[in-house]
Amino acid sequence: MALFGTDGVRGLANRDLTAELALDLAVAAAHVLSEKGAFKGHENSRPKAIVGQDSRASGEFLEAAVVAGLASAGVDVYRVGVLPTPAIAHLVAEGGADLGVMLSASHNAMPDNGIKFFAKGGGKLDDALEAAIEARLKEPWERPVGAAVGRVTVDESAQERYIYHLLSSLSSSLEGLKIVVDCANGASSRVAPKTYLRAGVDVTAIHATPNGLNINENCGSTHMESLIAKVLEVGADLGIAHDGDADRCLAVDHEGNLIDGDFIMAILASTWKSEGRLSQDTVVGTVMSNLGFMKAMESQGIKVPTTAVGDRYVLEKMIAEDYVLGGEQSGHVIMRDFANTGDGILTALQLMQAVVSTGKSLKELSQVMKRFPQSLINVPDVKKEKLSSSAKISGAIEAHEKELGKSGRILVRPSGTEALVRVMVEAESNDQAEKIANDIASLVRSELQ
Secondary structure, eight states: OOSOBTTBEEEEBTTTBOHHHHHHHHHHHHHHHSOTTTTSOOGGGSOEEEEEEOSOTHHHHHHHHHHHHHHHTTOEEEEEEEOOHHHHHHHHHHHTOSEEEEEOOTTSOTTEEEEEEEETTSOBOOHHHHHHHHHTTTOOOOOOOGGGSOOEEEOTTHHHHHHHHHHTTOSSOOTTOEEEEEOTTTTTTTHHHHHHHHTTOEEEEESOOOOSSOTTTTOGGGOOHHHHHHHHHHTOSEEEEOOTTSOOOEEEETTOOEEOHHHHHHHHHHHHHHTTOSGGGBOBEETTSOHHHHHHHHHTTOBOOEEOSSHHHHHHHHHHHTOSEEEOTTSOEEETTTOSSOOHHHHHHHHHHHHHHHTOOHHHHHTTOOOOOEEEEEEESSOGGGGGGOHHHHHHHHHHHHHHGGGOEEEEEEOSSSSEEEEEEEOSSHHHHHHHHHHHHHHHHHHOO
16 A cells, blocks of 8 residues: 555554654655755755644654654754644745655644655655655665764744745735634644734634644634634634644634635635636636536636646646646645645635725625535545445446436545545535435445445
């Protein structure tokens, strides 16, 4: 089984993802991603790496292992501490680093952790680079000694430089807005409230006191209940929810209605098109993008090419065709005018900018699309690798697709980050979507044992 999933290497910390594996991955990544001639031992020829983490307790020993691996491979390491994943991507690009490493399992529960790598320029690794790193684990190598070993530095200005980058994306102050932000007790807990305040926003922050154990615990973008309650309690204009590493942004309007990634992209695409900012009148989605989003964009003359799930695939498409906006229903939104990866805080700022620039509430802006009813069932503890070879499952999907016609769609796929199969059905009614999803999910359980 491949070590890398949809977004890096992820697993139960200290069981699947051990300190030994983290060190070995760091060494292999240094060898693959560093420029040729980087290990000659001269001070100016050593490669440079940025290393950050989210707020998980396990990130402390995993970060130490990664730093040790990189430095032992002759890489100069700059430790930036607890910062969002997109901050690492930005800092790699800004500082001309050869690679970046983020210790995070994103929206997963606290016991999990993960390692995400960024190449020179701040982009996520493609499949070929990940395969190359995996292939070079534990290979024999000549270890640098003396002055040729890497040096380790704490970069105390990294947070401020990242905040400056975020605020530079705004064309005007956001003064007058009142918001609630749920930081998921994660990597955005310090940065997000501080950034929104400096943008002129009246901010109430919740779940912004990480203790190493409470990340994503009944909070953040996977648990919106407390955000909705707080928005209604304080009379905020809108609410923002981030996940553990803050590369996602979901929102709620002043009435507590969910504004997911599809709505956010629809709002931004519509607003940017009217302002002449939407390159080629195109926004890139994924196979999980809601059918309502597709139809709404079509009605406005906006094209929506789709990719596999994963914001790196969205980015690959955007770069290849020179598009500026793309993302996922989950809240990963990429805006290439400002960044080359999904950034939850940046997305929230641009969403609030759309509210301010149009003079409309978030609820009014969200009327740009109507969400098709969707049923999503995660089927755990199955042999997901057998999905593609099951004739019974493919036959059932085909039969239900004929039933739906053009008024719905079905997507059944193995998760790239977890040991489960996802069954997604969209239809004109909730009842129909749920019935078909349950039928297929039951078949998946029985066939993939």
